Each structure stands twice: as structure tokens, then as C-alpha cells.
Amino acid sequence: IYAGGTLSLLHAAVMARQYTRKVLVFDRHTPAQSTRDWNISHVELLKLADTGVFSASELDSVILRTYKTGWVEFYKPDGSQKRLYIQNVLDCAVDADLLLSMARDAVLSIPENRVLSQTSFTACYRFTDHIVVEVTDSEGKSYYYRAKVLVDMMGVRSPVAMQLNEGAPQTHVCPTVGTIASGFMDADFDTGEILASIAPADISSGTGKQFIWEGFPAKGNEYITYLFFYDEVDSKNDKSLLGLFETYFRTLPEYKKIGSDFRIHRPVYGIIPAYFHDGFSRTREIADDRIILFGDAASLGSPLTFCGFGSLVRNLHHLTADLDLALESNMLSKRDLEKISAYEPNVASMANLMKYMCFNAETDEPNFVNDLMNEVMVVLDELPERYRQAMFRDEMKIEELVIVMLRVAWRYPKVLKATWDKLGVAGSVGFVKNLAGWAFSSAR
DSSP, X not given: OEESSSTHHHHXXXXXXXXXXXXXXXXXSXXXXXXXXXXXXXXXXXXXXXXXXXXXHHHHHTEEEEOSEEEEEOOOTTSOOOOEEESSSSOEEEOHHHHHHHHHHHHHTSXXXXXXXXXXXXXXXXXXXXXXXXXXXXXXXXXXXXXXXEEXXXXXXXXXXXXXXXXXXXXXXXEEEEEEEEEESSOOTTEEEEEEOOSSOBOSSTTOBOOEEEEEEOSTTOEEEEXXXXXXXXXXXXXXXXXXXXXXXXXXXXXXXXEEEEEEEEEEEEEEEEOOOOSSSOOSOOEETTEEXXXXXXXXXXXXXXXXXXXHHHHHHHHHHHHHHHHHHTOOSHHHHTTSSOXXXXXXXXXXXXXXXXXXXXXXXTTHHHHHHHHHHHHHHHSOHHHHHHHHXXXXXXXXXHHHHHHXXXXXXXXXXXXXXXXXXXXXXXXXXXXXXHHTSTTO
């Protein structure tokens, strides 16, 4: 049984079609409909063809647009910022709903499978040889379904993840809002703007926020723009999506020129979760007896680049094969299931860099995040192209990250004080633990 009906459909489709498992997917809204559209590299997307569920031509049909190049740029008051161009990174805009619909159809192509809409998770009850999931439909009527295992993919607000992690399923978040719109006067339809800041941090309230934009062409004359920021979950900042939408519409004309024919086709939004693993390996709870968490419910992806969709695609083969083996062997205890995860030691280590992008007016100068990231872009520009591609694909090797960090520290010594301010003793020790775990892992 899958709780949640977006990314879960990709996993369920593989379990149903490749491993002939009987599956039930339910969602409190409408399955196969996402509140965001996705970007991924073409090479990564085509990995879905290896599952046998999708053909290469079907995957090509979900690509709304392929970009020739992408760039990253962080604001400098004097205009001296470095625009870093990156090839073959997040260069495909994907029609999320079309891909999910194809996965849903693959699930339903087997008569015994079911996909339920307007169905909410209520509770689950574990027994020795099965689990019972209680759900409620739109009229408030309760139903009970029995399964071997519950796959929780209810996202960042999952009540199961909340309970397993003692009310603290994330340490950091990235609230994200935007629109799919048309009528921009300066949209470049051949280029993806992967990260773009246009001003210093906003220090008008809370501890301050460094807003970052993202812009990608979609189908036809449509263009996707996102506004987001990184933050600690317990900061004083307003992290509501409604509040962020207000900032988005107020500042959008500063990012893109709006023409007289400007039109919004639909909003896009979400909260990207992150978790700091204070140890040599994964420390977040992602499983219990007959319960396993994937996607944003597990919060194991990188909030910097390769978010939930990319993380699931990259790990889909072993997440499905390993779960099938666990089902076949009846190895469904917490100890067994927590071995099946999308945890990657390199991603966990790289996620520490997000802490430097969480602005804090008490310790940071207004342009600190921009200044630091600009130095990172300069360093990456001086290094072979594989360094920038690896960083923005979450494929960096530990020795490559060390080279980048040392060069940034040499160019921008303020990062040493920032490390103390941002990470402190405990956080710095945790970062070292992550690096050590990465260095001695098989994923090095």
C-alpha cells in the first residue's frame, strides 16, 4: 500500500509491472497530479526506461523543452558577479502530470491493482504478519486495507514521518513558489536559469532571507519561474507559502520583464525538505516494522539541486529491487527495511553547504550568501567542467569537494568565521562525521 499519489506512482508502477506485486495507491487529493513541474538531465530521465515500464519514446514525450545550456549567478552590488554556465545539468523540463499519468496507467493495467483519490491516511495498525491501513474518503467514511508493507510517500508533512522522528522530521526546509506563465519580454527559451539571485538578503523581518530565483522554459511560450529560500525549521522567519507568494508577485518584475500579454497558467509550489545527519551515516528514521518511507517523507534528497524527483529516479532501481527481495524473503522488520533507502553519503555531506545559504541577520552581512556563492562560482569556473557538473548533479567525489572548499577558503577567508557562525562546534563535528562516512563508504 502506498500512501501518497505523486512520486509513489513511479515506484508502484515498477513494483506492479516488473515485479508483479499487487499494489494499492491512495491520495487525499487526485493521484498523478503534482503541484510542481520537474527538471532533470536527459540522461537521468532515460534511466526510467531501464525499469521496463516506460519506453524511451514515451519518456521523450514527457519532455516539454530541452535547453541548450544553463547558468548560475549570484548578485554583486558592483555588477562583478560570475555567471557560471553549465552544460547537461537539469536541461529538460518534464511534464510531471503526464509522466505520473503514464505511471498510474501502468499500475491500473493490471486489474487487481487500485488507485484511490480523495482518500486520506488515518492510521495504521501492525500485526505479526501484516499491516492494516485505515483511510477516510471524502465523505468521512472509513475503510481498512491489509498489506505486507506500507510505503509512506505522503511528503514533507507525513504524519508517519512526524511520529517516527519524534516531531522533528526535518532540520531545514526550502519553501518554494512560482508560476507557469507566458508574456515575459526577456525570457530566454534556450537557457535554464538554475540559480539566480538579484538582490541582497531581505532583512525586513525575522532573521532574514536570501531569496533565490529559478527560471526554465516550458512548452510553447510558457515559462516557469520559482522563488525560494533556505532556512532552519526553527528560525523566526515566516515560512508560509502564502507569504512567499506575496513576495513572489511583488518582486517578479525585478527578475523578469512582464509584457502586456502576461498570463499566469497555473501556480507551482512546495516545500523541499532537508535533514542534517549528525553522524557517519544516516541518522534520520525512515522505517519501522512493515513501514518504509520514500521521497520527501524520508527527506534524504539534496535540497540544493537534485530534489525529490531526481533522487527517486536515481535510486528507483535499488529501491524497487530491494523491496521486492524483502517481500519475497519476508524480511520486513525495521532493521531490514531501513537498509532500503535513497541515502547517499555524498548527498548528505553536500547538504551541509545549504547551511551557508540560510541567511541570519545576527551574524551575516546582507550580501554574505551572494558573496560566498559567487566565490564558489569563480572557483568552479577555474576548475575543469566536470567539477561544476558533478556539483549540480550531486555526483561530486570527496576529493573534488575538498579541492573546491580549500580554494573557496583561500579566496574568501570570511567563510571560516561563517563556519563557526553557521555550524558551530556541534555542526562542524557533524560535517566532519559526514565527510568521514563518505570517505569510507562504498559510494565514495
